[in-house]
Amino acid sequence: MLVSAKEMLNKAREGHYAVGQFNINNLEWTKAILLTAQEQNSPVILGVSEGAGKYMGGYDAVVGMVNGLIKNLGITVPVALHLDHGSFEGAKACINAGFSSVMFDGSHYPIEENIQKTTALVNACDVLGISLEAEVGSIGGEEDGVVGAGECADPAECKMIADLGVTMLAAGIGNIHGKYPANWAGLSFDTLAAVKEQVGDMPLVLHGGTGIPEDMIKKAISLGVAKINVNTECQLAFAAATRKYIEEGKDLQGKGFDPRKLLAPGFEAIKATVKEKMELFGSVGKA
């Protein structure tokens, strides 16, 4: 059964570790992440962008697939199914479809409009026991066509959004989606500390977890980050393993063209990446 991310993130914040959000794209992705979470006895958040939701056939298809896998694979660790960077309409659609957690990304609106729309969703999520993530200060890089500059959030605005009663808050601290450029300045820990001081115990979310050095990840967790989003890293691992399989000509040997064989190395690569991240974030054994 899917659960809200609230309890797992509060536990993580108190225990000084972070829960990984791993974005899913299809059945292989979802199965790999769920099985790894179970093997590592770790709570997990499955992230679905609006684009990935559409790709998988729609939100009902996603909910059906995830619930079916949890049941058939005997997954007993806490699993939250979370809309990543949702629009206001997308958040409402996912709430109706049976997601247990949603993010409303109102960071591109003026703060007044972000507050107004987030407030409406706080009320809906409260009634249904769904966790809600809000964002202040855009995350750099590109996500589903939305390009953010990687700005640092205004701590006072973070407090305004946190006080609305959201479950967790994503604040831009110089992090970006996708691969980090060679001249990246690094995370702004001054911003993170200032945000933490304003929002108190609210679990903070670090987007763009791919390629952030391990020491920065650990420092961010020590400063209140309880959820870290990983997307690109699984994609790179899957692509590299699949490329290797084909370049070695294995799809041309015997029944190597069978999708269950062709996709197996990529599946294992996702599992290895997720395991590595769970170890780094400290969520192993915390289910």
Ligand SMILES: [Zn+2]
């Ligand atoms: Zn993000």
